[in-house]
Amino acid sequence: MKLFVSHSALDAHHDDPDGRTVMRARFEENGSPRYVLYTIKKFGLDHDAGFHLDVELVADDIEDDLETVEAKLQHGDADLIDIDYVSTARERADGAPIVGIYPYGRTVGGLVVPADSPIEGIDDLAGHRVGVVRRLDKNWILTRAACREFHDYDPDEEAEVVEAGSKSGLTAMLERGEVDAALQFWQLIPAIVDGGAYREVLPMSDLVQRLSATDEKIPVSTFLTTESYLEAHPDAVRGFREAYRAAVDRLRRDDDLWRELGAEMMDGADDAIVTAVRDGWREMVVRDWNDETVRGMHRLFEHLHDVAGTDVLGVDRIPEGTFRLEV
Incomplete structure (x- = not known):
């Protein structure tokens, strides 16, 4: 849906x-x-x-x-x-x-994967195909920044990044199995995970708070x-x-x-x-x-x-x- x-x-x-x-x-x-x-x-x-x-x-x-x-x-x-x-x-x-x-x-998103995926966090992205709207997408920037800061690696170098060009295209790419994970925007995630075939691993808002080191929204x-x-x-x-x-x-x-x-x-x-x-x-x-x-x-x-x-x-x-x- x-x-x-x-x-x-x-x-x-x-x-x-x-x-x-x-x-x-x-x-x-x-x-x-x-x-x-x-x-x-x-x-x-x-x-x-x-x-x-x-x-x-x-x-x-x-x-x-x-x-x-x-x-x-x-x-x-x-x-x-x-x-x-x-x-x-x-x-x-x-x-x-x-x-x-x-x-x-x-207005950030979340990391979404198939329900049976071994990916449990951003530290698991190495070696996987990660779908993004585009490389300059804020969700990808946040993910790269957090991986460098907290996990000592850059997923842009150690994962295969796939640009979809649009939010709708990214959802379709995930559903067709062309990527192992998708950094999708928050308002689309409820429909993707509805039914149980996919799950949200991590909301990007958590990374915003960790990286900004503030309780302010x-x-x-x-x-x-x-x-x-x-x-x-x-x-x-x-x-x-x-x-x-x-x-x-x-x-x-x-x-x-x-x-x-x-x-x-x-x-x-x-x-x-x-x-x-x-x-x-x-x-x-x-x-x-x-x-x-x-x-x-x-x-x-x-x-x-x-x-x-x-x-x-x-x-x-x-x-x-x-x-x-x-x-």
Whole structure:
């Protein structure tokens, strides 16, 4: 079973901007921010906050070495996306005029293997075929960093790494037996392990906490816009922050809304899967941030860079101005 969105579920909530500033939100069709987008549009939280969120869901492909949503933002076809902050730092250091405007969450994944696999942890990956979306995927970077730090080996050298090019392609690769393990994103794992043919060995969030050496929940992914959109429409950015917080509050408390999301956006998933996704989302999401949050993000980056280096991360620092706490 695949937890792909029904595009019609969001289409039903398309409405008229009615003179409000438009923010074009472009997100992956199988990404977890779609639950927030649905909530914002269903309850009109964008209009309540004084802006209009125009939502389009896109494939999770790679385009010119960028994820589709990254390419859309950098090519001027989007005003709002989410990606991990290491990718944000890498693209900003390369000159992309992008900026992180708000946290999303600890959007990492987990190591998934067949139920009868001998793999019990990241220290068992040597000699095995490991599927990843791409080598610059945050889950692979975390795994390499943790293996170097805690297990004294580099799986990029001692395992066979297989790039799938997309999250959906990675699941298919695992199901066809083309890899022995897959580093899949958290929101897809409940459907993969449902039925017992596969199991999750380790959530990547454990590695985030070990490497960052903090109890603070670090938002690995943030919402991004462009410098030009932020300068031209700061009120819309502030409005998005308000709408996002309202949506998070509702999603944290409203179990009936999650049942609706299961029916509308999870392609017929049963109650157990919907509940697992709901609980995982509530654990993953970050509602707000402050200076200490950003310091924690910098500490995690420094740990990753110390262990994995610029060749793995693709960047040696988080450029100045990457995160904007105030607008």
